[in-house]
Amino acid sequence: MSFNALIVNKDDEGKTHAEVTQxxxxxxxxxxxTVAVEYSTVNYKDGLCIGPGGGLVRNYPxxxxxxxxxxxxxSNDDRYKPGDKVVLTGWRVGEAHWGGYAQKARVxxxxxxxxxxxxxxxxxxxxGTAGFTAMLAVMxxxxxxxEKGPVLVTGAAGGVGSVATxxxxxxxxxxxxxxxxxxxxxxxxxxxxARIVARDEINETVKRPLEGETWGGCVDAVGxxxxxxxxxxxxxxxxxxxxxxxxxxxxPATVIPFLLRGVNLLGIDSVMQPYDNRLRAWKRVAKxxxxxxxxxxxxxxxxxxxxQLGADILKGQVKGRVVVDVNA
Numbered sequence: 513m514s515f516n517a518l519i520v521n522k523d524d525e526g527k528t529h530a531e532v533t534q535x536x537x538x539x540x541x542x543x544x545x546t547v548a549v550e551y552s553t554v555n556y557k558d559g560l561c562i563g564p565g566g567g568l569v570r571n572y573p574x575x576x577x578x579x580x581x582x583x584x585x586x587s588n589d590d591r592y593k594p595g596d597k598v599v600l601t602g603w604r605v606g607e608a609h610w611g612g613y614a615q616k617a618r619v620x621x622x623x624x625x626x627x628x629x630x631x632x633x634x635x636x637x638x639x640g641t642a643g644f645t646a647m648l649a650v651m652x653x654x655x656x657x658x659e660k661g662p663v664l665v666t667g668a669a670g671g672v673g674s675v676a677t678x679x680x681x682x683x684x685x686x687x688x689x690x691x692x693x694x695x696x697x698x699x700x701x702x703x704x705x706a707r708i709v710a711r712d713e714i715n716e717t718v719k720r721p722l723e724g725e726t727w728g729g730c731v732d733a734v735g736x737x738x739x740x741x742x743x744x745x746x747x748x749x750x751x752x753x754x755x756x757x758x759x760x761x762x763x764p765a766t767v768i769p770f771l772l773r774g775v776n777l778l779g780i781d782s783v784m785q786p787y788d789n790r791l792r793a794w795k796r797v798a799k800x801x802x803x804x805x806x807x808x809x810x811x812x813x814x815x816x817x818x819x820q821l822g823a824d825i826l827k828g829q830v831k832g833r834v835v836v837d838v839n840a
Contacts, residue, residue: 517614553640562822580612589621597627642671649753661728721768736760814840
């Protein structure tokens with residue numbers, strides 16, 4: 513029996529083309545668990561995999577979608593049985609392995625997590641990889657102790673930033689949200705941001721390695737010159753959780769903030785996270801992310817919308833969280 517999937521092909525000239533087409537179960541990769549996918553999302557990596565590939569996709573034809581939530585149909589692994597609700601993020605699914613932009617997916621049991629209590633599959637994908645990463649970042653800041661000052665969130669109107677802003681505000685922190693899009697100011701305030709910081713104020717490299725102690729913590733989704741600048745503005749002993757590189761992979765910084773202020777730079781990886789920490793993060797999401805704020809971030813979509821959304825997210829034109837109903 514056939515079902516819908518977004519298939520990306522590459523032609524002889526190296527150009528990619530994505531379209532919704534019908535495939536059958538015997539075309540799915542070999543693995544232990546077959547899932548009837550209900551929802552997926554759109555992340556920056558998805559934009560790359562739908563379009564040029566960004567070096568992430570090894571083989572074509574390819575089904576992108578780095579995360580999904582749905583119901584187990586068949587399982588050769590005792591941990592999951594038909595009817596179980598599950599979530600998948602990471603493990604290079606949607607990149608090296610076929611992903612969630614299809615009505616069915618077949619994956620390794622080790623890659624799945626039971627849907628946490630308090631979330632349905634749509635909400636889980638409103639969270640998705642971006643929200644899961646945001647929760648890991650908040651947990652890392654907590655583990656290293658957020659002292660007093662406001663917590664800065666860069667790229668705040670994006671997927672990771674939106675969820676981080678909502679979680680931190682809900683936990684009682686004063687959130688300063690950085691955005692280069694003035695039209696997102698009201699949206700960020702609705703998520704709980706106490707103040708808005710214009711990107712231009714914080715996006716330039718300065719010659720001074722240290723500035724005034726301003727931030728008690730930071731979730732940084734931008735990297736590059738902005739991260740370098742932020743490091744010099746952290747309070748003594750404060751931490752920055754680095755989750756992205758929208759502003760570039762290079763870090764034009766000095767070691768001075770680490771040596772003179774004891775600043776911590778915490779790398780956040782969501783792809784290869786151990787199972788126990790995945791469970792911990794998803795349980796925290798269900799507890800600490802206000803569902804009404806989550807709903808305010810959601811932009812609904814279907815499989816046929818993905819080629820355009822993939823291009824849009826690469827241009828920084830997607831706000832909040834896209835929830836893809838694969839059955840729409």
